[in-house]
Amino acid sequence: MGAPLLSLSQRVRPTPFSRRVESAGAKAYTTYNHMRLPSMFESVEADYHHLKRHVQVWDVACERQVEIAGPDAARLVRMLTPRSLAKAEVGQCLYTPMVDETGGMLNDPVTVMLAEDRYWVSIADSDLLFWVKGLAYGTGLDVNVFEPDVSPLGIQGPKADDLMARVFGEAVRGIKFFRFEKLAFGGHDFVIARSGYSKQGGFEIYVDGSDRGEPLWDALMAAGEDLEVRAGCPNLIERIEAGLLSYGSDMTRENTPHECGLGRFCRTVEAVDCVGRDALIAMLKDGPARQIRSLSIEGEPVPACTEWWDVTVDGEPAGRVASAVWSPDFQCNVALGMIERAHWEPGTQVTVEAPDGPRSAEIRDGSFI
Amino acid sequence: MGAPLLSLSQRVRPTPFSRRVESAGAKAYTTYNHMRLPSMFESVEADYHHLKRHVQVWDVACERQVEIAGPDAARLVRMLTPRSLAKAEVGQCLYTPMVDETGGMLNDPVTVMLAEDRYWVSIADSDLLFWVKGLAYGTGLDVNVFEPDVSPLGIQGPKADDLMARVFGEAVRGIKFFRFEKLAFGGHDFVIARSGYSKQGGFEIYVDGSDRGEPLWDALMAAGEDLEVRAGCPNLIERIEAGLLSYGSDMTRENTPHECGLGRFCRTVEAVDCVGRDALIAMLKDGPARQIRSLSIEGEPVPACTEWWDVTVDGEPAGRVASAVWSPDFQCNVALGMIERAHWEPGTQVTVEAPDGPRSAEIRDGSFI
Numbered sequence: 001m002g003a004p005l006l007s008l009s010q011r012v013r014p015t016p017f018s019r020r021v022e023s024a025g026a027k028a029y030t031t032y033n034h035m036r037l038p039s040m041f042e043s044v045e046a047d048y049h050h051l052k053r054h055v056q057v058w059d060v061a062c063e064r065q066v067e068i069a070g071p072d073a074a075r076l077v078r079m080l081t082p083r084s085l086a087k088a089e090v091g092q093c094l095y096t097p098m099v100d101e102t103g104g105m106l107n108d109p110v111t112v113m114l115a116e117d118r119y120w121v122s123i124a125d126s127d128l129l130f131w132v133k134g135l136a137y138g139t140g141l142d143v144n145v146f147e148p149d150v151s152p153l154g155i156q157g158p159k160a161d162d163l164m165a166r167v168f169g170e171a172v173r174g175i176k177f178f179r180f181e182k183l184a185f186g187g188h189d190f191v192i193a194r195s196g197y198s199k200q201g202g203f204e205i206y207v208d209g210s211d212r213g214e215p216l217w218d219a220l221m222a223a224g225e226d227l228e229v230r231a232g233c234p235n236l237i238e239r240i241e242a243g244l245l246s247y248g249s250d251m252t253r254e255n256t257p258h259e260c261g262l263g264r265f266c267r268t269v270e271a272v273d274c275v276g277r278d279a280l281i282a283m284l285k286d287g288p289a290r291q292i293r294s295l296s297i298e299g300e301p302v303p304a305c306t307e308w309w310d311v312t313v314d315g316e317p318a319g320r321v322a323s324a325v326w327s328p329d330f331q332c333n334v335a336l337g338m339i340e341r342a343h344w345e346p347g348t349q350v351t352v353e354a355p356d357g358p359r360s361a362e363i364r365d366g367s368f369i
Numbered sequence: 370m371g372a373p374l375l376s377l378s379q380r381v382r383p384t385p386f387s388r389r390v391e392s393a394g395a396k397a398y399t400t401y402n403h404m405r406l407p408s409m410f411e412s413v414e415a416d417y418h419h420l421k422r423h424v425q426v427w428d429v430a431c432e433r434q435v436e437i438a439g440p441d442a443a444r445l446v447r448m449l450t451p452r453s454l455a456k457a458e459v460g461q462c463l464y465t466p467m468v469d470e471t472g473g474m475l476n477d478p479v480t481v482m483l484a485e486d487r488y489w490v491s492i493a494d495s496d497l498l499f500w501v502k503g504l505a506y507g508t509g510l511d512v513n514v515f516e517p518d519v520s521p522l523g524i525q526g527p528k529a530d531d532l533m534a535r536v537f538g539e540a541v542r543g544i545k546f547f548r549f550e551k552l553a554f555g556g557h558d559f560v561i562a563r564s565g566y567s568k569q570g571g572f573e574i575y576v577d578g579s580d581r582g583e584p585l586w587d588a589l590m591a592a593g594e595d596l597e598v599r600a601g602c603p604n605l606i607e608r609i610e611a612g613l614l615s616y617g618s619d620m621t622r623e624n625t626p627h628e629c630g631l632g633r634f635c636r637t638v639e640a641v642d643c644v645g646r647d648a649l650i651a652m653l654k655d656g657p658a659r660q661i662r663s664l665s666i667e668g669e670p671v672p673a674c675t676e677w678w679d680v681t682v683d684g685e686p687a688g689r690v691a692s693a694v695w696s697p698d699f700q701c702n703v704a705l706g707m708i709e710r711a712h713w714e715p716g717t718q719v720t721v722e723a724p725d726g727p728r729s730a731e732i733r734d735g736s737f738i
Contacts, residue, residue: 138507
């Protein structure tokens with residue numbers, strides 16, 4: 001169907017940047033962690049070309065933080081993920097698949113190590129806070145778990161370093177990938193990480209204190225006028241090209257980190273505190289039965305992918321596609337799908353059952369960019 | 370702002386009824402538990418008048434179920450709520466405020482007691498599953514906690530009994546308020562409760578098995594043609610008139626059940642297993658400092674209430690309004706707000722800081738209907 005209207009309410013929470021996003025002409029939104037997430041400004045294609053050439057400011061406040069602080073904080077974080085945190089250091093941002101006792105994915109957040117006993121878990125779209133609170137209460141750990149007033153602002157695109165240096169100083173250029181530093185604007189130190197939901201480079205500013213949102217937004221826009229800075233948002237085309245996963249679409253509680261292709265982030269045997277360890281180890285021997293793959297889909301631009309599309313080989317089930325869109329740069333439809341083992345080798349020809357009919361598609365060896 | 374577009378994806382899950390909802394001409398949606406919830410068909414006002422006169426079929430699949438089953442199921446359910454379940458019986462549906470260890474509201478679900486050791490917790494908009502799973506794992510209770518393939522379908526309006534009797538037989542008329550019975554359609558027994566998110570009367574059918582959704586929808590529509598049955602949805606005007614709360618708007622984790630006016634559902638002293646009991650008992654002596662009240666707001670129809678509006682008295686903070694809309698039947702703006710104790714007496718005149726300017730408003734003695 002065409003995009004319907006979105007009825008807004010307080011339940012779909014406004015962000016510290018919502019007024020600026022609205023003024024900037026956001027035409028479409030999605031919702032994420034009970035919050036507004038813009039999804040389109042000029043058009044998805046125009047936003048995409050701009051992101052790849054210039055720099056954008058993204059309201060990703062919906063990446064809510066679960067703050068875990070206190071004497072048992074490190075212990076509790078270790079329970080959440082099969083990623084080994086033995087060598088984690090303060091200043092690191094760690095992509096951490098988080099699983100339940102069955103090894104099923106509950107979220108794929110970035111865990112920001114603020115101190116040995118203080119973490120911000122910057123979450124994808126599920127109330128991970130509830131799982132962490134439940135675990136903390138049930139186990140009686142000495143820890144404080146809550147959602148602080150912290151709203152990430154993304155600065156993404158090839159000119160991100162230049163823009164950020166104008167506002168936070170040259171030191172921003174020295175921030176390493178998936179590391180953060182604290183840099184000042186307006187007399188306040190912000191946690192700034194080199195990270196973000198695109199492959200165009202950039203930063204996420206963890207804006208602690210909603211009142212600080214608009215002044216920072218305005219300063220970035222003013223400083224970047226000649227860089228053609230614009231309000232933007234995670235871009236459907238670019239993130240599929242980049243193979244960046246969307247929790248709830250590409251993967252759910254039904255999937256293990258290995259099915260999601262996140263095995264490289266797991267050290268399950270070493271992660272002795274992880275609540276999903278036994279379940280994951282039991283599955284290690286056989287390996288995953290399905291895994292996320294990038295695909296190219298032939299033919300004209302596909303319709304909006306608003307539901308899972310079946311993938312078949314010779315009429316037999318071979319998986320499903322969760323995300324698909326036309327790519328102007330690759331001049332084909334780019335997609336992400338969960339593909340059965342028998343059919344996941346690069347080069348395998350499959351059929352995608354799109355709503356407008358079956359289409360030929362090919363399993364790729366890695367993402368497009 | 371005017372309603373923006375909603376970008377759909379698998380992450381905003383389709384329901385077993387989505388195709389029928391789309392065919393019926395849903396114009397606007399909201400999202401709820403990561404799922405699509407229609408919010409308007411003809412218009413909010415036209416839908417409202419129809420709901421009060423006829424009967425509607427509502428896709429409320431987004432009221433997801435948290436199934437709690439096993440030897441320790443009853444114990445775990447008792448941990449979740451300050452409502453006393455000592456006298457709860459199989460066949461009952463219980464409105465159960467659910468709180469964390471601070472007494473803060475995590476959800477306000479209806480708990481369906483299917484058996485002594487099996488419950489469906491039919492949730493409002495938060496991932497209560499995560500809290501229950503975390504508690505269960507942390508405490509080591511012998512219980513299975515999961516989201517089953519169960520999607521409620523609401524049948525609401527004054528002709529609901531007539532419509533349901535045609536499809537499920539006359540026995541449906543005997544179902545008592547907030548009780549369920551199992552009645553057959555198409556050779557399958559459905560759990561049918563006399564409940565729903567309106568005060569116009571009606572039922573919720575717990576459709577277990579997504580494949581059963583469309584045949585049931587079609588049968589209801591066919592059977593009700595002369596009753597003027599239509600696809601509908603929870604109606605913003607009617608639910609505010611009725612004082613039905615929306616979790617995430619009218620109340621959040623920051624609020625206790627007593628602040629939400631749900632004290633009549635709590636037996637905190639008797640609820641010895643409730644994890645929030647100590648915190649709630651500590652607050653019992655002083656009573657809540659604020660509480661939800663119905664208000665009438667003067668003047669022309671208010672703009673869409675998409676954020677909290679401050680409430681003041683003589684310029685001093687007196688609370689906030691979370692839900693407000695023009696009521697055709699009452700010819701005034703109806704609202705729900707969290708009001709400070711000093712100002713919550715019925716008849717108190719307050720000022721609501723609407724986005725188009727301050728308005729006089731009055732605290733009511735109870736809901737409008």
